[in-house]
Amino acid sequence: MPDLLRVLVPIAPDQQPVRILLCGVLPGVNHIIHQLHVRRFAEAGEWSPPLPSSVQGEVIRILVRYWRSAD
Numbered sequence: 001m002p003d004l005l006r007v008l009v010p011i012a013p014d015q016q017p018v019r020i021l022l023c024g025v026l027p028g029v030n031h032i033i034h035q036l037h038v039r040r041f042a043e044a045g046e047w048s049p050p051l052p053s054s055v056q057g058e059v060i061r062i063l064v065r066y067w068r069s070a071d
Helices: 026-038
Strands: 015-024 059-068
Touching: 015 026, 026 059
Parallel strands: none
Antiparallel strands: 015 059
């Protein structure tokens, strides 16, 4: 399991982290990140670097967003 899923992210008391995962072959994952950037979902630099996956030949990239419990 990637360390980014284990580490508690420092946040305000009313916010909770939500982690968005992309898993697959590196070119495909990077293509989806680029497409999400074009659609203004997230800047490409906000995603984690490619992390090893338990599936051979695949990577995981993680984006953390915060959810307010009052929303």
